[in-house]
Amino acid sequence: MKKYIKKLALLCTILFLGASCTNDAVLTTLQEVSFSGKVEASSSTIVLTADSTNDPVVVFSWPEVVYPVQAPVTYALQFDIPSAILGTTAWNNAIRVEVGEDALSKSLLGTDLNKIALALGLQSDIAGEIVVRVESNLDRRIYSEPITLTVTPYVKTVVFGAIYMPGSYQDFNIDTAAALDAISSGIYQGYVSFPDSKGLGFKFNTERNWNQFYGADANGNLQKMSDTDFQIATAGSYQMTVNLNTLKWTASPYSWGIVGDATHEPTRDDANYGWNHSSKMTYNHQLKTWKFTGVLRAGNLKFRLNDSWTINYGAKNNDEGIMYLDNAGAHYIGEAGTYEITFTINDIDPANNGYPPTGTYTVTKI
Template structure:
């Protein structure tokens, strides 16, 4: 009798276990999407130099699928009105909030979204999640971000107005301060004649004229320096010593073991007066590559980083390392139009 009772209890327990195993969670046909609570719509997040390490917290109410589930939330940001065509992901989390440094938000807005520095821009944020292939997305929230970027250091300049360009300081090319009171740079002058150096793009500040060969004067009534012929010139000026010099550059060329002329003869480049750059397309071997003017060594340049095929040019014994033979287009830009100064680019065709 006891045996029959035990068997009956075992059978009932087994049936109860089967029923438990067959319990299925019921998922809503229309799951509730997450709802963003922070940042508030139309609010503004201002980023400054001093608070880059502080954190901004985004918060939302969790999605409702009608059953408890571990969900992963993705937080995205895009330009307002872009309909999230090219969003940046700020992060992922299994909680109902995401923390990001102001530096990270600043970078996302300026670098990833391409919005301006030191300006207020409107963005929008959304939160998405999925469970059992059912994806839900929050309504986007628009808010503003005031970005921050350190100002570019002031680059001191001298303008070169002259007969070759109509004596117009605002339209004149410039040379740049390189150290202390020394300035240097390259300028193309389409005609021979007089020119001056000015400390501003006008005649209201210091203008430097001709005192004697190699010597400047700050007497604005004195005449200008004379270049004897049209051409591409390198200028050097010391505004404290009131000295100047110039060199006519009749050519720039490639030199080194990567070039046909090795270290003996330059491969000539062509100057484009419209773009202001020197270029050449030629075959290069694996080896060293530098640049020099007038097929000599008085003016020669190499890379700031030997392994880089583009970058800053400096006066150095180092050379660009060409690792693969082939046909290349090589460009140098001596206008100093960026803080990098003189630059180069070597592109394999």
């Protein structure tokens, strides 16, 4: 009899604790939470142009949402058109922009708002309406009242053509010189690697011949038919930009690299050395592909730009040969040895076009 009484008491205790937990959850969920004020935009009528691409064009701000749970609140913006925020499918196809934890404002560049407006179906060079609301999330999602913006998007004119960059890096052979593609009227961009074993001089040619070319003037700017070579500062890989309108050029250090525990063993001072230091790749300007050749350990690798995690690509698996922007995955090297790694990406004019969602790669044991 005592045994059954003990079992009954234990069962009652479990039921009581379960009911208490359930009641607490219900009380938390049912407590009212809402935005205490309106979402505000720094401008409600915005005309976008190519000149505003890299400029902040609107700032959204909103009041803090107070939840009964003491923890960071995550905020996001949702964009849609007025006809799509009604009925059972309201906001289902909205474009969502993450803002972050406990952030109460978000600024958008012209390029970002332009992409959103065009993706929502607004016509270029015609004013149209989009609606914006703020999402807050902690133990549930709460939405602000929407506000309406009048936005005039634009479509960037597609520019074709290229100029060519013969130089010491490829023995000034115009037939194999790197092509710099047009990114705007009179402006060209591309990538070149200058090896340590070659010189640092180069010129710009408008055709694959020497009928018309640009060399350096006394200040290092472009001058037609000048015999003086331009000079890069040091060996390495660069993003080259040439403006024939202003007769100026720039060379920005620019290099993709592989990173991961497959690239380097831990050191005494850094147990994650391979993840903290990129192994640089060089650019094949004829194939428009980045390449690494060297010894790898068994382990993982990814690709990142300029030895930083700001722009990085990871693989979802070892089989499809595709790297995905900001993906947490990596390619696994199963056996140590000497490998050739290639990475191909359409990264022309990333300042205006952004970086593509994917790139392709190969891993070959040699």
